[in-house]
Amino acid sequence: MAGLEDVARIAGVSASTVSRAMSRPGMVAPTTLERVRTAAEQAGFRANPAARALTTGRTGFLAMLVPSIDNPFYAGSIAGAQAAAEASGRWLIIAVTDGSAEREAAALRDLESQVDGFVLLMPLAGAGELKRVHERKPVVVINRKVPGLTSFTVDTPGGLARIYDRLVELGHTRVAYLAGPPGSWMDRRRRQVLSEHSDRPGLSVRVLGPMPPEFSEGASHADAVLDSGCTAALAYNSSVLLGLVFELGRRGVRVPDDLSVAAADDMAFADLPGSPLTAVGVPVADLGRRAVAALDDLIGAAPGSPRPASRMLSTTVRLTGSLAAPRLRRVRSAGSTAPEQEAHHPSSQRELGSGEDA
Amino acid sequence: MAGLEDVARIAGVSASTVSRAMSRPGMVAPTTLERVRTAAEQAGFRANPAARALTTGRTGFLAMLVPSIDNPFYAGSIAGAQAAAEASGRWLIIAVTDGSAEREAAALRDLESQVDGFVLLMPLAGAGELKRVHERKPVVVINRKVPGLTSFTVDTPGGLARIYDRLVELGHTRVAYLAGPPGSWMDRRRRQVLSEHSDRPGLSVRVLGPMPPEFSEGASHADAVLDSGCTAALAYNSSVLLGLVFELGRRGVRVPDDLSVAAADDMAFADLPGSPLTAVGVPVADLGRRAVAALDDLIGAAPGSPRPASRMLSTTVRLTGSLAAPRLRRVRSAGSTAPEQEAHHPSSQRELGSGEDA
DNA sequence: AACGCTTCTGCAAGCGCTTGCAGCATCGTA
DNA sequence: TACGATGCTGCAAGCGCTTGCAGAAGCGTT
Numbered sequence: 001m002a003g004l005e006d007v008a009r010i011a012g013v014s015a016s017t018v019s020r021a022m023s024r025p026g027m028v029a030p031t032t033l034e035r036v037r038t039a040a041e042q043a044g045f046r047a048n049p050a051a052r053a054l055t056t057g058r059t060g061f062l063a064m065l066v067p068s069i070d071n072p073f074y075a076g077s078i079a080g081a082q083a084a085a086e087a088s089g090r091w092l093i094i095a096v097t098d099g100s101a102e103r104e105a106a107a108l109r110d111l112e113s114q115v116d117g118f119v120l121l122m123p124l125a126g127a128g129e130l131k132r133v134h135e136r137k138p139v140v141v142i143n144r145k146v147p148g149l150t151s152f153t154v155d156t157p158g159g160l161a162r163i164y165d166r167l168v169e170l171g172h173t174r175v176a177y178l179a180g181p182p183g184s185w186m187d188r189r190r191r192q193v194l195s196e197h198s199d200r201p202g203l204s205v206r207v208l209g210p211m212p213p214e215f216s217e218g219a220s221h222a223d224a225v226l227d228s229g230c231t232a233a234l235a236y237n238s239s240v241l242l243g244l245v246f247e248l249g250r251r252g253v254r255v256p257d258d259l260s261v262a263a264a265d266d267m268a269f270a271d272l273p274g275s276p277l278t279a280v281g282v283p284v285a286d287l288g289r290r291a292v293a294a295l296d297d298l299i300g301a302a303p304g305s306p307r308p309a310s311r312m313l314s315t316t317v318r319l320t321g322s323l324a325a326p327r328l329r330r331v332r333s334a335g336s337t338a339p340e341q342e343a344h345h346p347s348s349q350r351e352l353g354s355g356e357d358a
Numbered sequence: 359m360a361g362l363e364d365v366a367r368i369a370g371v372s373a374s375t376v377s378r379a380m381s382r383p384g385m386v387a388p389t390t391l392e393r394v395r396t397a398a399e400q401a402g403f404r405a406n407p408a409a410r411a412l413t414t415g416r417t418g419f420l421a422m423l424v425p426s427i428d429n430p431f432y433a434g435s436i437a438g439a440q441a442a443a444e445a446s447g448r449w450l451i452i453a454v455t456d457g458s459a460e461r462e463a464a465a466l467r468d469l470e471s472q473v474d475g476f477v478l479l480m481p482l483a484g485a486g487e488l489k490r491v492h493e494r495k496p497v498v499v500i501n502r503k504v505p506g507l508t509s510f511t512v513d514t515p516g517g518l519a520r521i522y523d524r525l526v527e528l529g530h531t532r533v534a535y536l537a538g539p540p541g542s543w544m545d546r547r548r549r550q551v552l553s554e555h556s557d558r559p560g561l562s563v564r565v566l567g568p569m570p571p572e573f574s575e576g577a578s579h580a581d582a583v584l585d586s587g588c589t590a591a592l593a594y595n596s597s598v599l600l601g602l603v604f605e606l607g608r609r610g611v612r613v614p615d616d617l618s619v620a621a622a623d624d625m626a627f628a629d630l631p632g633s634p635l636t637a638v639g640v641p642v643a644d645l646g647r648r649a650v651a652a653l654d655d656l657i658g659a660a661p662g663s664p665r666p667a668s669r670m671l672s673t674t675v676r677l678t679g680s681l682a683a684p685r686l687r688r689v690r691s692a693g694s695t696a697p698e699q700e701a702h703h704p705s706s707q708r709e710l711g712s713g714e715d716a
Numbered sequence: 717a718a719c720g721c722t723t724c725t726g727c728a729a730g731c732g733c734t735t736g737c738a739g740c741a742t743c744g745t746a
Numbered sequence: 747t748a749c750g751a752t753g754c755t756g757c758a759a760g761c762g763c764t765t766g767c768a769g770a771a772g773c774g775t776t
Contacts, residue, residue: 249607
């Protein structure tokens with residue numbers, strides 16, 4: 001691998017001149033610059049980033065900490081971040097925290113000296129600790145607000161509220177919510193929104209679950225939805241929704257004629273032009289992109305400069321998809337040919353109290 | 359940040375001894391070792407990886423080049439690779455090639471000096487070029503075979519064949535295949551399998567598409583499937599399958615009673631215990647994991663040692679899911695209440711010739 | 717008691733790049 | 747013509763770690 005010295009020899013200058021020619025072309029005379037450049041090309045020169053990092057402290061790496069990768073939400077954000085990073089000539093290191101605060105802390109510690117900044121997707125660490133990291137290497141947070149750090153969040157509640165409003169407008173009075181994984185922060189926020197809306201007269205939300213956000217879970221809760229006497233169902237995410245819809249189809253229940261459905265959080269089809277399902281569409285790639293862009297600003301910026309503004313990105317909702325006016329005639333949960341009949345269930349599911357989420 | 363020198367001062371030894379205590383504990387006397395260790399702990403010592411890399415050439419990074427991230431197949435592989443990398447104390451850098459040979463080459467070139475090895479997911483570069491990279495930094499390939507390199511592939515064709523056999527066994531004679539993206543290597547391989555099986559007497563495959571592997575595409579091809587007169591449909595992947603099934607449900611077509619369906623390539627639900635859809639399940643995480651494990655071997659190994667064996671991983675198929683005996687009575691494609699009637703269509707779709715895939 | 721070995725430690729020379737400083741032309745100005 | 751200012755370049759000192767080499771003990775032999 002050709003080094004600075006090799007180029008210097010060819011060009012007949014010193015290594016320092018070559019270095020300057022590469023990183024601050026303005027500092028060398030035009031003719032020298034030209035000479036060095038052709039020499040570099042001839043030698044096939046590639047600067048050794050590790051050596052550069054040793055003196056400058058800049059590694060050209062960004063680290064992104066995510067709870068997991070194989071989840072459309074995270075994967076989308078990673079993709080956005082990666083694209084932005086590459087666009088500014090940096091590489092993205094992915095660290096998976098798996099929801100463990102220890103692993104997160106370990107990654108933060110290990111990578112601190114190897115990267116120029118961090119993108120933290122839903123970090124678990126306390127605000128104080130994050131600020132401490134930020135003092136050493138710039139930090140941008142996604143999907144959580146940390147005072148003092150720039151963060152990018154998404155207005156899922158707003159999207160949910162729009163769906164909710166539409167349901168009310170259509171005349172629905174009972175809505176099922178297929179909850180997400182137990183203990184999920186996102187899930188909690190959503191239920192909070194629902195519970196706020198639940199205060200309206202004549203409206204009630206049944207929470208089914210919690211359940212892992214999987215296709216199979218949506219499918220296996222189809223009967224519960226039917227039994228609940230609800231005329232509409234909201235699913236935690238698109239996977240759950242698809243499972244539900246699939247199973248409903250097998251039971252002869254039509255969407256949206258017999259049951260209105262929507263997903264609270266989606267990256268699979270909300271933005272697709274011809275999608276027949278309504279869902280709160282989350283601009284996941286944007287989250288990643290913006291986070292990295294903000295990081296870029298922070299990395300270049302002088303210590304005292306104002307930090308990039310935090311933003312809440314709005315969601316997209318297509319209200320005309322799988323939402324329709326309620327139908328009181330309901331189909332029983334039996335898998336057979338579906339004779340229509342009134343649904344009258346004692347409904348053992350709990351009502352969503354407005355105060356149950358802290 | 360505490361350095362070697364700081365620890366040395368505290369422990370009352372030289373920096374070299376500290377270095378050795380950290381990286382080759384066997385080389386220092388037990389008592390010294392102990393002293394150094396407590397000193398290091400006290401000082402909060404963290405070795406600077408860039409400095410280490412400068413002398414050793416080992417960076418502790420692995421690079422993984424993928425066509426894209428937000429695709430369940432790739433995301434799953436990345437997740438597996440990431441886990442394996444972290445398990446062996448390395449970090450994973452993700453580079454997205456986006457299907458561009460130039461970007462791939464650029465990433466390879468840029469990262470060559472910054473990583474200890476490469477995992478290449480479906481690389482575009484020629485075998486010769488890949489071998490050349492391999493001479494500098496170890497390379498492991500996923501989902502493509504490159505002579506001279508260790509690679510991990512997946513037996514999707516085998517899984518497809520099993521589904522196909524089952525369909526034949528059930529008495530199907532006309533099968534629709536919702537093809538993947540135009541020009542896709544995977545898609546070609548699959549169609550090849552189908553065309554091989556298509557030689558059997560009394561069996562025919564209709565290819566619909568090509569189409570992008572999206573939910574909406576599956577949905578919008580539902581009518582084409584119904585019109586084709588086929589009694590079973592294979593989809594390029596699970597997204598397409600779900601779209602198809604969703605739209606079928608709206609038309610009152612039951613799965614699998616009215617139509618058998620399966621996905622050729624799936625990471626979403628094939629492995630889930632209660633999944634109602636049959637699909638060729640691909641062990642995506644395993645691919646990534648094994649690739650990194652092989653890379654580990656290569657990195658540690660002496661230049662002359664035999665390279666880790668390539669392997670083809672087998673797929674999983676649940677045959678009892680959405681496959682059933684064919685029903686000749688078919689539903690027309692009109693979106694209405696679906697009166698049953700015979701399907702007799704001139705079928706303008708082309709038959710799959712056995713030689714059409716190169 | 718002397719010798720050769722083994723074990724442990726420190727010295728110093730890098731790894732390949734950046735950068736403060738000083739030297740040397742060159743140029744403009746008085 | 748002389749002077750300072752300016753522009754460009756080279757020298758050399760690192761950045762923080764690793765490692766070959768050699769010296770210093772400590773040990774077992776003969």
